[in-house]
Amino acid sequence: MVVLTKPAITHFPIVKNSFKSPSYINDIPVIDLSKANSKNLIVNACEEFGFFKVINHDVPMEFISKLESEAVKFFSSPLSEKLKAGPADPFGYGNKKIGQNGDIGWVEYILLSTNSEFNYQKFASVLGVNPENIRAAVNDYVSSVKKMSCEILEKLAEGLKIQPTNVLSKLLMDEKSDSVFRLNHYPPCPDIQEFNAKNLIGFGEHTDPQIMSILRSNNTSGLQILLKNGNWFSVPSDQNSFFVNVGDSLQVMTNGRFKSVKHRVLTNSVKSRLSMIYFGGPPLSEKIAPLPSLMEGKDSLYKEFTWFEYKKSAYKTRLADNRLVLFEKSL
Ligand SMILES: C=C1C[C@]23C[C@@]1(O)CC[C@H]2[C@@]12CC[C@H](O)[C@@](C)(C(=O)O1)[C@H]2[C@@H]3C(=O)O
Ligand SMILES: O=C(O)CCC(=O)C(=O)O
Ligand SMILES: [Fe+2]
Numbered sequence: 001m002v003v004l005t006k007p008a009i010t011h012f013p014i015v016k017n018s019f020k021s022p023s024y025i026n027d028i029p030v031i032d033l034s035k036a037n038s039k040n041l042i043v044n045a046c047e048e049f050g051f052f053k054v055i056n057h058d059v060p061m062e063f064i065s066k067l068e069s070e071a072v073k074f075f076s077s078p079l080s081e082k083l084k085a086g087p088a089d090p091f092g093y094g095n096k097k098i099g100q101n102g103d104i105g106w107v108e109y110i111l112l113s114t115n116s117e118f119n120y121q122k123f124a125s126v127l128g129v130n131p132e133n134i135r136a137a138v139n140d141y142v143s144s145v146k147k148m149s150c151e152i153l154e155k156l157a158e159g160l161k162i163q164p165t166n167v168l169s170k171l172l173m174d175e176k177s178d179s180v181f182r183l184n185h186y187p188p189c190p191d192i193q194e195f196n197a198k199n200l201i202g203f204g205e206h207t208d209p210q211i212m213s214i215l216r217s218n219n220t221s222g223l224q225i226l227l228k229n230g231n232w233f234s235v236p237s238d239q240n241s242f243f244v245n246v247g248d249s250l251q252v253m254t255n256g257r258f259k260s261v262k263h264r265v266l267t268n269s270v271k272s273r274l275s276m277i278y279f280g281g282p283p284l285s286e287k288i289a290p291l292p293s294l295m296e297g298k299d300s301l302y303k304e305f306t307w308f309e310y311k312k313s314a315y316k317t318r319l320a321d322n323r324l325v326l327f328e329k330s331l
Pocket of ligand 3: 207
C-alpha cells in the first residue's frame with residue numbers, strides 16, 4: 001500500500017507574528033537606467049537602502065524567458081533525477097539545505113560558478129536529453145546581466161566621483177572574476193496555516209558576500225528587505241525588472257558608506273516563486289579595501305583581506321551571521 005504523507009514542514013523556520021508592521025516607505029527606489037540622472041539616484045539608493053529596482057535595462061526579454069522555461073523544466077523533473085545534480089557542495093542542486101552549516105529553507109535551487117565547466121557536467125546527468133539548452137540559456141543570461149551590472153557599477157563610480165569609473169566593473173569583467181549564479185525555486189506551501197505560522201521561511205535572512213547581486217523573479221512576491229528602522233519591507237514582484245543588492249564587499253569598498261542589505265524570502269501558500277540571481281564577485285586574489293578616493297584622510301573601518309580570505313570565512317558561517325564583524329577594526 002502506498003501511504004501519501006504531507007510534506008514535513010514542522011522543522012522549518014517560520015514567521016509567527018501576523019501583524020503588518022508600519023512601514024515608512026511605499027516602495028523601494030526605482031532606477032531608470034536610460035536616464036542621465038540615474039548615477040546620483042543609484043548612490044542615494046545604495047546609501048539609504050542598499051537595494052533598488054532597475055527598469056529600462058538592455059537585458060533581452062528573450063534571454064530571460066528562455067532561462068525561465070529551462071529552469072521550470074528542470075525543477076519539474078522527478079526529485080530522483082534532480083538529486084543526480086547534487087548535493088550542492090556548494091555548486092550543484094540543493095533541496096532545503098542551504099550552505100554547509102545547518103541552514104534550511106522551503107526552497108530547491110541550483111548553484112553554479114559562472115566560470116566553471118564542471119557545473120555543467122553535473123547538469124548533464126539530469127538534463128540527459130539536451131543539457132546544452134540550459135547551458136546556453138545560462139550563458140546568454142549571465143553575460144547580459146553581467147554587462148548590466150557593469151553599467152550600474154560604472155554609473156555608481158561616476159556618482160561617487162571615483163576615477164577611473166571602471167574601478168569596480170573591471171572586477172566583474174576580469175576573466176578570473178569569482179561570480180556565482182543561482183536559480184531558486186520556492187514551491188507553494190499550502191499547509192502553512194496548520195502550523196499557526198503566517199509564513200514559512202523560503203530563504204533565511206542574510207546579506208550577500210559579493211560586490212553586487214542582481215535578482216530577477218517571476219511574478220510571485222516573497223522577497224523582503226530589512227529597512228534601517230528595523231522593519232521588513234515586502235518588495236512587490238516585477239518580472240520585467242531587476243532588483244539590485246549591495247553586497248558585503250561593496251560595503252567595505254565604500255568604507256561602510258553603503259551597507260549590504262539584509263534580505264530574506266517568505267514562501268507563498270498558493271504560488272511558486274522562481275528567482276535567478278547573479279552574484280558579481282571579484283577575482284579570489286583581489287584585496288577588498290576601501291577605495292582610496294573615498295577616504296579623504298579617514299581610517300579604514302576594516303582590516304586588510306582578500307576576497308579568497310573573506311569567502312573562506314563566510315562559507316563557514318550560518319546565513320544570518322554578520323560575516324563582516326570578523327574583519328572590522330577595533331578602533
Ligand atoms: C549558509 C551559507 C549559504 C551561503 C554560504 C553560507 O555559509 C553563508 C553565505 C551564503 C550565501 C548567501 C548569498 C548567496 O546565495 C550564496 C551563494 C553566497 O555566496 O553566500 C550563499 C551561500 C550558499 O548558498 O552556498
Ligand atoms: O530567491 C530570492 O528571491 C532571493 C534569494 C537570495 O537572497 C539568495 O539566493 O542569496
Ligand atoms: Fe541573497
